[in-house]
Amino acid sequence: MSGRYVRRFSRTERVLHWANALGFLVLLASGLVLYLPSLAVLVGRRPLVKDVHFWSGIGWVCVLALVIVGGDRRGILRTARELDRFDRDDARWLLRRPPAPQGRFNAGQKLNAALTAAFTLLFLVSGLLLWLGERDTRFRFASTVVLHDGLMYASLALLVGHLYLAVLHPATRHALRGITVGTVSEDWARRHHAKWEPE
Amino acid sequence: MGDSNPEGIRVGRGVFLAAMAGGVSSLLWGKTVWSRVSHAIAPVESLVPLVPSGGWRIYTVSGSLPAFDPATWRLGVGGLAEKPVTLDYHELRALPKTEQVSTFHCVTGWSVRNVRWGGVRLADLLQTVRPLPQAHALRFTSAERPYVDYLTLDQAKLHDVLLAWEMDAKPLPRAHGAPLRLVIPEMYGYKNVKWLERIDLVAAPASGYWEELGYDRDAWVGRSNGYST
Numbered sequence: 001m002s003g004r005y006v007r008r009f010s011r012t013e014r015v016l017h018w019a020n021a022l023g024f025l026v027l028l029a030s031g032l033v034l035y036l037p038s039l040a041v042l043v044g045r046r047p048l049v050k051d052v053h054f055w056s057g058i059g060w061v062c063v064l065a066l067v068i069v070g071g072d073r074r075g076i077l078r079t080a081r082e083l084d085r086f087d088r089d090d091a092r093w094l095l096r097r098p099p100a101p102q103g104r105f106n107a108g109q110k111l112n113a114a115l116t117a118a119f120t121l122l123f124l125v126s127g128l129l130l131w132l133g134e135r136d137t138r139f140r141f142a143s144t145v146v147l148h149d150g151l152m153y154a155s156l157a158l159l160v161g162h163l164y165l166a167v168l169h170p171a172t173r174h175a176l177r178g179i180t181v182g183t184v185s186e187d188w189a190r191r192h193h194a195k196w197e198p199e
Numbered sequence: 200m201g202d203s204n205p206e207g208i209r210v211g212r213g214v215f216l217a218a219m220a221g222g223v224s225s226l227l228w229g230k231t232v233w234s235r236v237s238h239a240i241a242p243v244e245s246l247v248p249l250v251p252s253g254g255w256r257i258y259t260v261s262g263s264l265p266a267f268d269p270a271t272w273r274l275g276v277g278g279l280a281e282k283p284v285t286l287d288y289h290e291l292r293a294l295p296k297t298e299q300v301s302t303f304h305c306v307t308g309w310s311v312r313n314v315r316w317g318g319v320r321l322a323d324l325l326q327t328v329r330p331l332p333q334a335h336a337l338r339f340t341s342a343e344r345p346y347v348d349y350l351t352l353d354q355a356k357l358h359d360v361l362l363a364w365e366m367d368a369k370p371l372p373r374a375h376g377a378p379l380r381l382v383i384p385e386m387y388g389y390k391n392v393k394w395l396e397r398i399d400l401v402a403a404p405a406s407g408y409w410e411e412l413g414y415d416r417d418a419w420v421g422r423s424n425g426y427s428t
Contacts, residue, residue: 035251035256036252037251037252037255037256037257037374038251038252040256040257040259040374041257041264041373041374044259044262044264045262046257046258046260047260047261048262083211084209084210084211084212085207085208085209085210085211086208086209086210086211087208090210110210110211111214113211114210114211114214114215114218115218117215118214118215118216118219118222119218121219122218122219122222122223125222125223126222126226130307133307134307134412135412135413137413137424137425138425140306140424140426141226141227141308142230142308142426143226143227143228143229143230143231143233143308144226144307144308145307145309146225146229146230146233146308146309147222147225147226147229150225150229150233
């Protein structure tokens with residue numbers, strides 16, 4: 001037991017994470033009011049909720065871009081490269097064949113990051129098409145709403161898994177400290193991210 | 200070792216691009232696949248609802264849903280008619296009732312199959328009010344202001360156009376237009392006016408609420424509003 005803490009996430013990474021989380025939750029809440037009949041009836045004011053949903057979506061993407069541009073851009077690029085690369089240990093980890101020592105991110109976190117990025121962009125594209133399609137038939141596709149709804153279900157499934165591992169699961173919930181204050185215990189890091197060498 | 204695994208494979212980018220390709224291309228195949236899937240899960244759906252509210256979404260244009268009071272509710276049918284009538288809720292329910300099963304299509308892309316509607320055929324009601332010769336269209340006024348919509352007289356006389364007070368063997372729920380809505384299955388949902396409180400025979404059709412915003416007056420399913428089948 002060293003009792004020491006090491007830095008896992010930079011300030012830019014943490015702000016990006018929480019801006020993304022907050023934006024997602026606002027969009028999920030307003031989106032569910034538009035989607036679920038019981039909530040739609042309870043809340044009413046559909047034109048207002050539609051505006052809130054649309055402009056939160058635009059705001060969400062702008063805030064994410066601003067955090068990257070105004071924050072530690074190089075660090076974010078470095079992190080993106082780290083998330084992109086999978087080595088032999090990552091493959092072993094995904095196939096549950098120990099030993100599979102992991103770096104700062106394990107293979108599951110890398111997959112989650114790739115899917116979250118794709119879903120965000122697809123939400124933006126399909127959301128814009130829904131908004132434009134209401135104004136111009138050239139942007140109207142019968143499947144846009146299917147894509148937007150499907151993304152909601154898929155990202156909700158990711159979120160539930162993510163929340164379970166980050167908040168409940170005894171072995172991994174220590175990671176929550178890393179994304180809030182930035183540091184994690186050195187002992188925990190050695191056990192779960194053996195190949196990671198903190199600065 | 201922040202920049203570890205320089206020898207690793209770029210799986211992250213691959214997953215990202217695959218998800219993007221799947222998502223964007225689904226604009227072409229999503230609805231077809233989804234309707235097959237929902238068809239396949241229909242037997243399970245009847246036992247355990249998997250899709251919220253059977254796939255319905257409640258679209259409204261104002262602050263809150265109109266409330267229905269059976270004691271004060273009236274349906275006025277008039278305009279260019281020989282025998283205008285005003286019906287209260289009991290008189291409405293005493294009209295000859297038909298049932299039909301039809302699919303409801305929304306112009307935004309979702310559909311609800313096999314909805315069981317109960318109500319009176321609009322053609323039958325029109326016979327009793329007797330349109331004047333100069334009447335060529337109908338204006339439907341919703342209690343949800345400012346929602347109105349129009350049909351031509353020929354469209355209104357189609358055999359499956361109903362004024363429905365029952366949905367799936369229950370009184371029409373508030374969210375679906377209680378107590379009375381128009382049902383015209385051949386046309387997109389926005390022609391199926393909810394919370395009906397007036398029907399007027401008029402000389403010519405005009406633009407309803409969504410038509411003022413650019414949607415087609417003749418909203419035939421699959422061959423209007425930029426869609427073609």
